[in-house]
Amino acid sequence: MTFAALRFLMHQPPQPPDPSSSDSDEAGRQAHESVGGQQGLVDGSDSPESSRHAYVTLLFNKYRAAILRHLSRLVPHEDAAELAQETYYRLLRHPEIVPIEGMARALLFQTAANLARDYRRRRASHRSDQHVELTDDELAQEHLGPEAFLAEQQVRAILEQAIAQMPHETRTVFLLHRFRDLSYPQIAQVTRLSSRTVARKMAEALAHLSAALGQTT
Amino acid sequence: MSRLPNAPYPQTASEWFALYRSGRVDAKTDLKWREWLAADPAHELAYEECERAWELSLDVGGSQGVSNALRQLDQQLAKRPGGVLGGKAPRPRVWAWLAAAAGLGAVSVCTFWLIHRTSAEVADYATAVGEQRTVTLSDQSTITLNTDTSLRVTYSQATRRIDLQRGEALFGVAKNAARPFEVHALGGVAEAVGTQYDVRIDGDHADVAVLEGVVAVESSGATRQSVAAGQSVSYARGGAVSAPQALNTTAIRGWEQQRIVISDVPLSEALHEYNRYSKLPIVLGSPELGDRHVNGVFHIGDEDAFLGALEQGLHVKISRTATQIMIEAR
Numbered sequence: 359m360t361f362a363a364l365r366f367l368m369h370q371p372p373q374p375p376d377p378s379s380s381d382s383d384e385a386g387r388q389a390h391e392s393v394g395g396q397q398g399l400v401d402g403s404d405s406p407e408s409s410r411h412a413y414v415t416l417l418f419n420k421y422r423a424a425i426l427r428h429l430s431r432l433v434p435h436e437d438a439a440e441l442a443q444e445t446y447y448r449l450l451r452h453p454e455i456v457p458i459e460g461m462a463r464a465l466l467f468q469t470a471a472n473l474a475r476d477y478r479r480r481r482a483s484h485r486s487d488q489h490v491e492l493t494d495d496e497l498a499q500e501h502l503g504p505e506a507f508l509a510e511q512q513v514r515a516i517l518e519q520a521i522a523q524m525p526h527e528t529r530t531v532f533l534l535h536r537f538r539d540l541s542y543p544q545i546a547q548v549t550r551l552s553s554r555t556v557a558r559k560m561a562e563a564l565a566h567l568s569a570a571l572g573q574t575t
Numbered sequence: 576m577s578r579l580p581n582a583p584y585p586q587t588a589s590e591w592f593a594l595y596r597s598g599r600v601d602a603k604t605d606l607k608w609r610e611w612l613a614a615d616p617a618h619e620l621a622y623e624e625c626e627r628a629w630e631l632s633l634d635v636g637g638s639q640g641v642s643n644a645l646r647q648l649d650q651q652l653a654k655r656p657g658g659v660l661g662g663k664a665p666r667p668r669v670w671a672w673l674a675a676a677a678g679l680g681a682v683s684v685c686t687f688w689l690i691h692r693t694s695a696e697v698a699d700y701a702t703a704v705g706e707q708r709t710v711t712l713s714d715q716s717t718i719t720l721n722t723d724t725s726l727r728v729t730y731s732q733a734t735r736r737i738d739l740q741r742g743e744a745l746f747g748v749a750k751n752a753a754r755p756f757e758v759h760a761l762g763g764v765a766e767a768v769g770t771q772y773d774v775r776i777d778g779d780h781a782d783v784a785v786l787e788g789v790v791a792v793e794s795s796g797a798t799r800q801s802v803a804a805g806q807s808v809s810y811a812r813g814g815a816v817s818a819p820q821a822l823n824t825t826a827i828r829g830w831e832q833q834r835i836v837i838s839d840v841p842l843s844e845a846l847h848e849y850n851r852y853s854k855l856p857i858v859l860g861s862p863e864l865g866d867r868h869v870n871g872v873f874h875i876g877d878e879d880a881f882l883g884a885l886e887q888g889l890h891v892k893i894s895r896t897a898t899q900i901m902i903e904a905r
Binding site: 424427428431432448451457458459460461464467468469471472475476479513514517518521522529530533534535536537538539541542547548553554557558560561562564565567568570571572 | 582585587588589590591592593594595596597598600601602605608609619621623624625626627628629630631632633634635636638640641644645648649652697738740759762795797798811813814815
């Protein structure tokens, strides 16, 4: 997306994206362009609100197909479009959106995944308002149906095994970052590894996990 | 920070993903990432696989293997000896001191050191099961740690940050509007300027209870929820913050005075609460007893009084083994 095109778009009322009409050709074409352009979105002549709105809209449109794929693996397929829409509205209000596209994309995907979790929890509690204690597994089984439930159990087992099989240092770095929210410098501090090594270990952990997942699909 | 000025740009999806997780990527690097992503459709798919693996891995946190590993890590972090000031001393590898510390009993240990680059003050505090302690921080704020709790304090010039890793703590915050006080737990944050509040991690969710002042609670990047004195909220990791509910402060005021307050709750719930303080778990041999309601105030550590009250009040049979205390119907 060129800067001029962006300016043009900002003077149009931004269209709410329609995640249900996924258009892979368009998504493919857009994938070769950047959301903010090299300039980023900082432009004094427009209000921060409108430029932010335009930025989120462009970002969302560009990654719409990827977000739908992402959500379809976390919730039943028919609910993914609705959650994608909600993701977009959440992102519009998100205070931490930045004009670094890779970080904005990470926020987009994380917001979608969080919504998927909330959604499943809501569904689960809706079905168990009888004060009967059900375990997470039972709730998931009821909600997803036996097949999807088994697939999910399998994915969890694979990830758990993959984590167990990581080299010790890699696993420690991964666990501290994923479950204790420690930043790379904080991990470097407690493990006595360099920040650079911490980043490398994280990359190894991610490669390991996605390779393990890749064998299932 | 993670990509040094002369370092080559990442080549693979996982390297790129890990670089972005550092939170420090400049516009030029971001452009290189977009070019890499657009260069080959396989790059986009591989990147999506990383995003998927990252998100799905969060759901494995409760599994036995991972939670055992995390528990071990928490203990190792809490027991970390000092002596690394300035980083000039020989740096024993973390694995070495972890192994050395592993032999120690579960005693509370606190360690101080400085992070030179940010001149932040960092300290870890922990309590064993049944233990409580109060610490006073450099700004005169206080933290009272309840049983089986582990947390880290990071004081920088801009913020006062607490990372609650496990358990429950009561925070008495000294007023300083320029330096917010943040308690991070399960990915959410409860922030105050000057107040008194309690944060507890209970299984998969965190509870924030406010005794004085106002606390802003945020989780999963959603809108902040304002919680006033006499209210509490809860959230799960990655989930939204609940609406504020009226708070019964007696339980919190109670533990602050080494008392477990149980007010008209089912026995199963009372045991869940009591077991936080008990070295041997107290379990129900007869599930139907779990619905009986119980009341009482018990001194932490006086298990005999608690069991005696159950024995008499509910007419149950209590038996002990080496690993647990069993309550059964007579």
